[in-house]
Amino acid sequence: MKTIKSIQLSSIILILSLFAYAQTANAQKGKKKADKETIAWRYELEAIATGVQGTYQIKAWSYSKNVETAIEQAKKNAVHGIIFKGFPNKGRIQGQKPLARDSQLYDKNKKFFKNFFKTGSGDYMKFVTLANNGNIAAGDRIKLSKKEYKIGVIISVNVSELRKHLEDEGLIKSLSDGF
Amino acid sequence: MGFNTNKLIMRKILLLLLTSILFVNTSFSQAKKPTIMIVPSDNWCIINGFVMEFDNQGTKVKIPNYKKAFQESTELLLVISTINGLMAERGFPLKNMESAIKTLEANSAEESMLSSKEASMGVSESPIDKLKKVAKADIIMQLTWTINRTGPEKSITFILQGLDAYTDKQIATATGTGDPSSAAELPVLLKEAVLSHIDNFNASLMSHFDDLFTNGREVTIRIKKWDDWENDLETEYGKDDYELGEIIEDWLADNTVKGRYNTTDATENMMLFEQVRIPLYYERNGKQRAMDTRRFAKQLSAYLKNKPYLIINKVMTKGLGEATIILGGK
Numbered sequence: 001m002k003t004i005k006s007i008q009l010s011s012i013i014l015i016l017s018l019f020a021y022a023q024t025a026n027a028q029k030g031k032k033k034a035d036k037e038t039i040a041w042r043y044e045l046e047a048i049a050t051g052v053q054g055t056y057q058i059k060a061w062s063y064s065k066n067v068e069t070a071i072e073q074a075k076k077n078a079v080h081g082i083i084f085k086g087f088p089n090k091g092r093i094q095g096q097k098p099l100a101r102d103s104q105l106y107d108k109n110k111k112f113f114k115n116f117f118k119t120g121s122g123d124y125m126k127f128v129t130l131a132n133n134g135n136i137a138a139g140d141r142i143k144l145s146k147k148e149y150k151i152g153v154i155i156s157v158n159v160s161e162l163r164k165h166l167e168d169e170g171l172i173k174s175l176s177d178g179f
Numbered sequence: 180m181g182f183n184t185n186k187l188i189m190r191k192i193l194l195l196l197l198t199s200i201l202f203v204n205t206s207f208s209q210a211k212k213p214t215i216m217i218v219p220s221d222n223w224c225i226i227n228g229f230v231m232e233f234d235n236q237g238t239k240v241k242i243p244n245y246k247k248a249f250q251e252s253t254e255l256l257l258v259i260s261t262i263n264g265l266m267a268e269r270g271f272p273l274k275n276m277e278s279a280i281k282t283l284e285a286n287s288a289e290e291s292m293l294s295s296k297e298a299s300m301g302v303s304e305s306p307i308d309k310l311k312k313v314a315k316a317d318i319i320m321q322l323t324w325t326i327n328r329t330g331p332e333k334s335i336t337f338i339l340q341g342l343d344a345y346t347d348k349q350i351a352t353a354t355g356t357g358d359p360s361s362a363a364e365l366p367v368l369l370k371e372a373v374l375s376h377i378d379n380f381n382a383s384l385m386s387h388f389d390d391l392f393t394n395g396r397e398v399t400i401r402i403k404k405w406d407d408w409e410n411d412l413e414t415e416y417g418k419d420d421y422e423l424g425e426i427i428e429d430w431l432a433d434n435t436v437k438g439r440y441n442t443t444d445a446t447e448n449m450m451l452f453e454q455v456r457i458p459l460y461y462e463r464n465g466k467q468r469a470m471d472t473r474r475f476a477k478q479l480s481a482y483l484k485n486k487p488y489l490i491i492n493k494v495m496t497k498g499l500g501e502a503t504i505i506l507g508g509k
Contacts (some may be wrong), residue, residue, distance in 0.1 A: 002494055048374040053265075078410075092334070092358045094375040097382045101389075159378075160268065175381055176270030178459075179212035 015061035034064050034073040038117070039106075043077040045087035046152070047095055052161030056096060057131065058087055059140070061152045067141070071134055076117055078155040079124040079162065099163055101171055109171055127162040128155055210392075210459040211469045216274040217259050217320065218310065220323040220338075221247055227252065244286075245310070249277050257366050258322065261373045262339075269381060279314035317500065318384075319344050319466035319488065325373065332359040337372040339380050341387070345500025346397055346453070350387040353380035395436030395456035398472040400479070401503040402427060402450040410506020411447040416488055423488075423506075424450055430482055434475075476502035 044061040051057040064070040073123040081087060084106060086098040100106075106113055116123050131154040133160065140152035167174045203423055224230055224243035229252070231244045248255055263273045323338040334357050341351030353376035357368060391397075412424040421429075424445055432438045436456040444451040457475040460467045468474075473496040483490040483506070493505045 050371045053374055089355075093354055094355055094379065096378055101382075103386070173385070174270055175385055175388070176212065179210055179390070 001107075034062065034069050035117070035119070037063055038073065038076055038080050043073075043081065045078065045081040045085065047087055047090040047093040051091060051156055054158060056082060056087075056157050056159050057154065058082075058157065059152045059154050061150055063144070063148055063150055065147045065149065067136075067149060067151060070149060071130075071136070071153050072119070074151065074153035074155060075128040075130070076119075076122075076124055078145070078157050079127055080117065082157050082159055082162065083166070093174065094161075099159070099166060101172070105171060107113055112169065112171065127158045127165070129158075130154070131156055200470060211397075211471055214274050215271060215318045215323055215341075216276055216279065216310075216314050216316035216321055217262055218276055218318040219243070219255060220321045223323045223325075224248055226325065242504070245276065246280050250282065254366060254369055258373055261370055262322075262377065264380075265373070265377050272403070273320070274314050274316050276310070276314070278477050279310055282314075283309060286506070292437075305351045306384070318342065320380075324369065326365065327356065327359075329359060331348075331361040333361070333365070334359040334369065335368045337376055339376055341384055343397070343500075345399060345497075348397075351383040353377070353383070367451050371400065379478045392459065394439065394457050396470075396472075396500075398457055398475070399501045400431070400440075400452040400455050400472070401482070401501070402452075403503060403505045404448055405505055405507040406412055410490075410507065412450060412506075413447045414433055423490075426488070427479070427483075430479055434478065472496055472500055476504055480504055 016165045042063055046059040047057075048059050049057045057062065058078055058081075060074040060081065062070045062077050064073060081098075082096070084097050086096055090094040102108070134153065136151060136153060142150040143155045144150050163172070219229075223244050224239055224245070227248070229244045229248035230241045232239055232241050234240075259276070263275075266273050277311075293360050319342045320343055321338075321340040323340075325336045327334045327336060336354075336356045338354045339352065342348070343350050355372075355376060357375065360368060363371075402412065410423070412427075413422050415422055416426060424447075427450065428442060431440045431452060436458050439456040440453065441454040442450065443453045457472065457476075458470050461470045461474065461478075462468070462469055469474050473494065474498065476494045480492050480494045482488075483492055490506055491508055493509050494502060495505065496502045
């Protein structure tokens with residue numbers, strides 16, 4: 001009798017562990033997919049307002065099947081976009097050019113940027129703040145298919161510090177370089 | 180033990196020496212940094228009433244009154260000091276126009292009398308020319324803004340132009356109209372306009388600097404002759420009987436970056452070369468040094484002074500961007 005009970009308990013524990021593992025693996029897979037999409041430029045940036053001195057306030061649109069992953073990825077996308085892509089004018093709000101002027105910057109410094117954008121410990125986190133506590137407006141959560149959402153998150157990026165960081169690392173030139 | 184300490188000290192001295200040599204080399208290889216000054220545009224001064232009017236031989240001429248603008252417009256001070264702060268943050272502190280005006284005022288009474296005489300006779304030197312002369316800024320940031328009103332709402336149209344003080348070319352720009360607002364005060368809207376435009380302005384300024392590093396600094400070189408010199412620019416020299424003008428052109432082709440220069444005007448008495456692209460550095464005693472127009476013109480001057488030409492000449496410069504070589508005397 002005791003043996004049957006113990007077998008049942010073990011099975012429950014095993015099933016629960018398998019379930020938890022599947023969940024974590026799924027989340028990891030989602031994050032990896034999101035990272036790939038960032039590198040493949042699959043995100044959009046939209047000007048929201050002129051930020052306070054030294055910051056840009058933008059909406060980063062990311063694609064994911066998981067809303068939480070999309071919010072986290074939006075931070076990465078915002079910094080990635082400001083470095084490599086820039087964003088266009090929206091109505092009367094000024095767009096901005098990318099910080100990187102060399103189109104090969106990412107490829108030339110892959111190792112640096114892999115660490116910089118590392119989930120959880122990357123330096124990119126130093127330069128982003130979620131506006132509205134990360135709350136997403138109803139119109140900014142668009143279901144594209146059964147497996148994919150397009151999520152818009154408003155983010156404030158400290159571009160002045162980000163620029164200084166990249167200048168100190170020797171990745172981009174400062175305005176007074178060479179003089 | 181003692182031997183080891185000596186070795187350590189020697190190594191430290193060697194390291195220090197190497198570091199200082201490296202430092203000297205680096206400090207000499209920097210190109211001369213252009214100076215920048217913000218100036219309100221004529222348009223802004225006239226629209227806001229900061230003008231002086233005078234009769235120029237029957238024609239009423241309006242010229243900007245910069246001093247009045249600085250004394251009476253708080254918005255102008257706010258915009259300039261905001262831009263100045265942002266530029267200083269990027270390693271480019273600006274020249275203060277207000278101080279330049281004060282220096283201008285401190286010029287001798289004789290010069291002031293001469294200026295006013297000129298003004299009544301027909302302006303040969305505009306206020307901005309006078310300012311450029313005193314401030315010796317290489318780049319002028321020309322500032323214009325207008326306030327647009329629609330009912331209770333107002334918005335700002337902001338224009339920032341970067342002008343090369345010597346070539347008068349527009350080298351950077353940022354323009355746009357901000358969001359209308361009925362609640363925000365004018366200074367808030369102005370600051371917002373500066374913040375939203377300055378980075379794009381600096382991006383285009385940086386493209387200009389990149390061009391400078393690739394193609395050299397653009398300057399103007401003039402060649403003139405003293406009236407009492409027996410030769411002129413058509414005099415033939417050397418065994419090939421080349422005219423002096425051609426010899427000078429050949430020298431420029433050999434010594435400008437990628438052989439770039441433009442002969443704008445050439446007569447037997449004068450030559451004007453514009454868009455002369457001079458290198459940013461030159462070598463002296465095995466070290467790289469920053470090149471400026473004066474140094475470049477001095478090289479041409481030395482070439483003409485030496486054999487086989489033996490032409491005594493004088494070099495005069497105007498700031499970093501313009502040099503005149505006068506042939507036939509000192």
